[in-house]
Amino acid sequence: MKKIFIGLIGLLGIIGLNGCDKIEPEEYTVYDGAVVNWTDITTTVEPVQRVYVEKYTGPRCNNCPLADVTLEGIHNDKVVMVSINHPTGQGTPYPNQPDMRTTGGNEWDKYFGINAIPTAFINRDRTLQFQGDMSNIVGAINQALTEEPIVAIDLHSTLENNTVNVSAYMHFEKDYPDQVTLTVALVEDSLVYKQLLPDGSMDENYAHNHMLRKVVTSYWGTPLPIEVKKGDGLIGTLEFLLDSEFVAEHCHLVALVSDKKSRKILNCASCEIGK
Amino acid sequence: MNRLKLIMTALLIGGATTASAQGIMGGHVTGNVQVDGQMSHADSTIGSQDVPEKLLMNARADILYTNGDFSAGLRFEMYEKPLLGFDAQYEGEGLANYFVSYNGERLSVTAGNFYEQFGSGMILRTYEDRYLGLDNSIRGLNVTLRPIDGITIKGVIGKERTYWFYSEGLVRGVDGEVNLGSLIKSLGESKFRVTLGAGFVSKYETDEVIPSSADPEYKLNLPLNVGASSVRADLGYGNWSLQAEYAYKGQDPNTINGYIYRPGQGLLLNLNYSQRGFSAGIQAKRIDNMGFKADRSQSGEMLYINYLPAITKNHTYAFLSMYPYATQVNGEQGLQGDVMYKFKKGTFLGGEYGTDLHLNSSVVYGLDTTVTGGAGTDGYEVNSGLGQLLYGDVSVEVAKKLSKAVKVTATYAYQVFNPVVENEPGSLHHNNIVVADVAWKVNKKHSLRFEAEWMGSDSHYDADDPEHNDRRAGDWVMGLVEWNIGTHWFVSASDQYAYNDGIGNYYNLSVGYTHGATRLQVGYGKQREGLLCIGGVCRVVPASNGLTFSLTTSF
Incomplete structure (x- = not known):
């Protein structure tokens, strides 16, 4: 009996000592997101102005498929789209269905105070916010595309053994007075799960595209280590592991160059994983 | 797990439909069904709102099959849509709970959903309360060993239920309890009663980004494994009894405590005296940062790993x-x-x-x-x-x-x-x-x-x-x-x-009919907004105005 008792106490002790992490006070906080390494470049990047469309959606939102139709109709290589699953209410997944809510998406949703879906922003500009009816968004996108780019951006990546290496080439076409950040996110297409339709019926096999799966850098981007002047160029490189649940062939990377304070997007780019 | 679910579903539905209340392979099938409905319309005096769906309904059916030391069960739940005060995340229907269990003299094993408690629950208690809309059952494995009389060792591992999903966090725990009266003959024959216990629970959860309050460009370095342990004693002498338990929780920054790193502590003392016609008791409690959840970012009453007993009547x-x-x-x-x-x-x-x-x-x-x-x-x-x-x-x-x-x-x-x-x-x-x-x-x-x-x-x-x-x-x-x-x-x-x-003027009329194990109750009236608390755990009850009904039966 004594041996059993000692053994039990020993077992509890071993499990107890190994069952919790102890963090020292000076390590309570660490720098956020994948580490971005910066290199100056002298080469230029083709100055193309693209438009970033950030859409908040959910499987229980019967009007969201209408927004999908509108936005897919204008999607091209100058329109970078990211769909974010609203964290509550109509964004709640159905039982036994995949959960597309992400920590980064939840943070963005909270920041913008999204209280109804579908909602879409152009370039994270609060004055270019569209809710429900998306019929006016087309004109606003076309208008945004006519602007002269402050920064030109080009995005490339490689994929080896689930490690994704990302290179974001940036070249500034104008001076910019405020601090600028780079955000890299991963989106996935062809995700099939239930979606409520406008007529109230359920599409069991709705294909969801551009779904945000992960914010690779910190939520609001890693600050560029320069005070931006016209003609500045640099590459931001980073690497991360592709989660096994993501299908690489369906994934895209999205790079956002934004104003750190206002969080407005100055320009953006997208590329397939490994290209 | 899906395979297990299929086997159990076939077994239990087959049993229920072909074998009446007993007789399937010599075992017994029992169960109960509960349906609660509610209609409510707006009343500005009490603050109730119209219900767009007109009728809200919570329904559930539990089926249990037992055959000697073996048992298996499942629960079907439906919330279309949830009654007022129940979280909208409950909306939907499906198999919410299932398990298979063996309960022998020296060994008990449950695979599937189970409820378990270590001591008073300060480091682990999973339970279900349908009136609170709370179910934090663990889906996993629960093993209890009784190697000799007087010693009980429990081990659990699994993920906690939250509405129709399960926690990100993995809960592991082990608990040991020794009844000295069963082990030491002279103590067992005396007026003294001594039971000692100790437990340890650890939660593993993947990392996530929680910005630091001091600098949003920094995130919290979160402990992925959070541990909690407790020691307890249950002592008795004649008409007197004393229960004491102390619990300690390691660093557990979470949304409940505002993501702070301070360890948690809890102490419970309960002294009682009782004799025929008279009893007296005094209870003391002190807790400090003891919210312990399977998912650190979840607020509300779901996903608590532990339970902190109420100290008020x-x-x-x-x-x-x-x-x-x-x-x-x-x-x-x-x-x-x-x-x-x-x-x-x-x-x-x-x-x-x-x-x-x-x-x-x-x-x-x-x-x-x-x-x-x-x-x-x-x-x-x-x-x-x-x-x-x-x-x-x-x-x-x-x-x-x-x-x-x-x-x-x-x-x-x-x-x-x-x-x-x-x-x-x-x-x-x-x-x-x-x-x-x-x-x-x-x-x-x-x-x-x-x-x-x-x-x-x-x-x-x-x-x-x-x-x-x-x-x-x-x-x-x-x-x-x-x-x-x-x-x-x-x-x-x-x-x-x-x-x-x-x-406010809150009137209520209610009629009920009971026949055997079946009871139907229909009510009409107004419900004041407030809190419903059971054992210190609460849910918000919004104002309502209209018809309610409840049907329960068992077989």
Whole structure:
């Protein structure tokens, strides 16, 4: 009996000592997101102005498929789209269905105070916010595309053994007075799960595209280590592991160059994983 | 797990449909079904809203198959849509719970959903309360070993249920308990009773990004494994008993505590004396940062790994329970005393049938703290004094049988309630409450029960003042009549009316019919917004106005 008792106490002790992490006070906080390494470049990047469309959606939102139709109709290589699953209410997944809510998406949703879906922003500009009816968004996108780019951006990546290496080439076409950040996110297409339709019926096999799966850098981007002047160029490189649940062939990377304070997007780019 | 689910579904549905209530492979099939429905429409006086779906419904069916040491069960749940006050994330239907279990003399094993508790629950308790809309069952494996008489070792591993999903966090735990009276013969034959126990629970959760409060470009370095341990003793001698448990939780920054790194601690003491006709007990509790959840980012009542026992009386009368006390997991300290005495038959106070006297008092304070930082720090330091008063009550209940047919229960209570326990602003509410309850067995077939309640409060209602827009405020009266007809029917009518400084007139009519194990109850009336608390765990009950019904049956 004594041996059993000692053994039990020993077992509890071993499990107890190994069952919790102890963090020292000076390590309570660490720098956020994948580490971005910066290199100056002298080469230029083709100055193309693209438009970033950030859409908040959910499987229980019967009007969201209408927004999908509108936005897919204008999607091209100058329109970078990211769909974010609203964290509550109509964004709640159905039982036994995949959960597309992400920590980064939840943070963005909270920041913008999204209280109804579908909602879409152009370039994270609060004055270019569209809710429900998306019929006016087309004109606003076309208008945004006519602007002269402050920064030109080009995005490339490689994929080896689930490690994704990302290179974001940036070249500034104008001076910019405020601090600028780079955000890299991963989106996935062809995700099939239930979606409520406008007529109230359920599409069991709705294909969801551009779904945000992960914010690779910190939520609001890693600050560029320069005070931006016209003609500045640099590459931001980073690497991360592709989660096994993501299908690489369906994934895209999205790079956002934004104003750190206002969080407005100055320009953006997208590329397939490994290209 | 899906394969297991399929096998069990086939087994149980097959059993239920082909084998009546018993006989499947020599085993027994039992079960129960409950359907609750609600219709509600807008009433600006009480603050109720229209229900767009017209009818809300919660339904569930439990089926259990037992065959000797083997058992298996499943639960189907449906929320279309959830009743008012139940979280919208419940919406949907499906198989919410299933398990297979072997329960032998020395070994018990459950695979699937299970409920378990270590000690008083301060480091682990999973349970279900359908009225709170709470189910934190673990889906995984639960093993209990009893190697020799007097020693019990439990091990659990799995993920906790939250609505239709399961936690990100993986819960692992082990608990050992030794009953020394079973191991040491001389102790077992003495008046001493000694049971000692210790447990450890660890939660593993993947990393996530929580910005530091000091610098948003930094995130918290989160502990992926959070551990909690406890030691406990249950001692007894003759009519005396003492239960003591101390729990410690490692660094666990979470949304409940504001992502601070301060370790948690909890202490429970319970001393009781009882003899025929008399019992007395005193309970003490102190907890500091003991909210322990399977997912660190979840608020609300779901996904708690542990349970912090209530230290206040769970009152049942309407006005006594109007201001229930919700356990403050981030910190509280309190005492409760309870005395019951029966005046014997034939004495001056006992009369012909005896008189029961029940005194209870409890008081709960917050911790006296000095804040040292926000998220990403140790949060605060605890000083030696008392924090603010959170709750206090004293109640005296006298129950006396006046004749073979009439029993009277009279209660007086005084309560002090701090709205901060519900995260609401405002000053302390002081309430005096009187209750008279008369039960009259008219004849063999009919019985009546009358209840009259009064509450006088120093609070008042003002819709435009955030500190005074609590619809429970003011002075209230209530009357209730309940008529039981034979063993089948009952009818009841009640009304609560805020006659001074308050708002609302909440009437309710209810009819019920019971036949065997089946009971149908239909009600119509108004429900005041407030909190429903059971054991210190609460859910918000919004105002409603309309029809309710409930059907329960078992087989």
